[in-house]
Amino acid sequence: MGSKKKGTRAERELFDMLWCVNFSTIRSAGSGSTPRPSPDLLASNGKRVLAIECKSSKKENIYLTKKEVDELNEFCNLFGAEPWIGVRFNNMKWFFIDTDNLKKTKKNYYCVNLDNIKKKGLNFDELIGKFRQLRL
Amino acid sequence: MGSKKKGTRAERELFDMLWCVNFSTIRSAGSGSTPRPSPDLLASNGKRVLAIECKSSKKENIYLTKKEVDELNEFCNLFGAEPWIGVRFNNMKWFFIDTDNLKKTKKNYYCVNLDNIKKKGLNFDELIGKFRQLRL
Numbered sequence: 001m002g003s004k005k006k007g008t009r010a011e012r013e014l015f016d017m018l019w020c021v022n023f024s025t026i027r028s029a030g031s032g033s034t035p036r037p038s039p040d041l042l043a044s045n046g047k048r049v050l051a052i053e054c055k056s057s058k059k060e061n062i063y064l065t066k067k068e069v070d071e072l073n074e075f076c077n078l079f080g081a082e083p084w085i086g087v088r089f090n091n092m093k094w095f096f097i098d099t100d101n102l103k104k105t106k107k108n109y110y111c112v113n114l115d116n117i118k119k120k121g122l123n124f125d126e127l128i129g130k131f132r133q134l135r136l
Numbered sequence: 137m138g139s140k141k142k143g144t145r146a147e148r149e150l151f152d153m154l155w156c157v158n159f160s161t162i163r164s165a166g167s168g169s170t171p172r173p174s175p176d177l178l179a180s181n182g183k184r185v186l187a188i189e190c191k192s193s194k195k196e197n198i199y200l201t202k203k204e205v206d207e208l209n210e211f212c213n214l215f216g217a218e219p220w221i222g223v224r225f226n227n228m229k230w231f232f233i234d235t236d237n238l239k240k241t242k243k244n245y246y247c248v249n250l251d252n253i254k255k256k257g258l259n260f261d262e263l264i265g266k267f268r269q270l271r272l
Contacts, residue, residue, distance in 0.1 A: 012170070019172055024215035026178050027165035034148070034163070036155055042162050042178060046216035049180075079160035080182035 003056075010056040010088045011040050017094075018043045021128055023050070037071030042081065049081040050127070052096075055112070056088040062112040069099050069110055084127065089114050095121035139192075146192040146224045147176050153230075154179045157264055159186070173207030178217065185217040186263070188232075191248070192224040198248040205235050205246055220263065225250050231257035 011027065018025040023043040030038075039051035053072050055062045064085065076083040083099040095117045102110040112121075147163065154161040154177070161179040175187035189208050191198045200221065212219040219235040231253045238246040 015170070015172075022214060024211050024217075025172070026162060026174050027170070029163035029165050034151070036151075036161070038162050044185075044215040044217075046214060049185075075160050078158060078182060079180040081160075081180075 007054070007056050011054045014052070014054060014086055014088075014094060015041055017124060018050075018128075021045075021130070023128065037075040039072055039075055039081075039083075041086075042079075045128075048129070049079065050084055051076050051079065051081040052084045052086045054086045054088070056090075058090040060089070060114045062087050062089075063105075064102070064110040064112070066104075066108045066110070069102060073099055085112060087112050087117060087121070094124050096124070096127045097121045143190065143192050147190045150188070150190060150222055150224075150230060151177055153260060154186075154264075157181075157266070159264065173211040175208055175211055175217075175219075177222075178215075181264075184265070185215065186220055187212050187215065187217040188220045188222045190222045190224070192226075194226040196225070196250045198223050198225075199241075200238070200246040200248070202240075202244045202246070205238060209235055221248065223248050223253060223257070230260050232260070232263045233257045 015025050015027055018041070023045045025041055025043040028038045028040055040054040041052040043050045043052070051072060053068065055064065072083045075081070084096050085099065085102065087095050097112060097117060097120065101120065102112070105111045151161050151163055159179040159181045161177055164174045164176055176190040177188040179186045179188070187208060189204065191200065208219045211217070220232050221235065221238065223231050233248060233253060233256070237256065238248070241247045
């Protein structure tokens with residue numbers, strides 16, 4: 001399966017997970033169709049609005065451009081939404097990190113590392129606030 | 137130009153109009169890709185969230201199924217959004233009507249009529265609250 005197809009599959013998986021916990025969720029028509037910033041998913045339970053940029057990879061590092069992150073923040077500032085990056089490494093569950101906690105690399109890229117996000121990211125239940133794990 | 141292509145063009149036009157007045161707006165990936173309810177456009181300025189189902193036609197009546205309207209309301213109830221139908225008749229500007237004010241026809245359809253919406257619908261500026269016309 002190609003990486004683009006896999007990305008879409010991952011995005012739809014998260015879309016369904018959000019609906020299952022009663023978040024009304026919309027999938028974006030895609031960044032290619034417009035120059036405007038647009039998160040992959042936008043979900044709300046009437047209290048919180050989550051804007052999620054989804055990334056999946058079989059490698060141990062996922063890179064995001066500064067432009068991607070800036071646009072997500074820009075969208076969220078105006079909409080009144082929380083900016084999240086959702087990452088799905090091969091054979092792992094979803095992890096989530098907000099844009100403030102992303103690690104910037106030298107070349108104007110942000111990097112999400114598998115080991116790091118297992119420690120510092122939120123899992124799905126934590127994201128939606130169902131359960132917050134104690135981090136000692 | 138086919139009616140589907142025309143519909144997409146109308147939808148993108150409204151998408152751009154909303155961005156131009158500082159509403160962060162997302163276009164849905166389309167109802168075909170998921171059985172979940174999904175409005176065509178979802179827009180917010182951080183205060184109000186507008187969920188808009190877009191319809192365009194060269195005829196004088198636009199029909200919506202009960203299912204379409206129910207799903208829009210369902211999405212909005214959960215998300216905390218306002219349910220709007222945006223209609224674009226040939227050579228006319230956009231008009232908007234909320235789902236509560238839709239006229240139901242006999243066959244489980246809702247109908248938006250050109251003459252009627254010119255009198256009872258909101259125009260774009262009224263929708264976004266920039267200007268509310270006095271209706272005497």
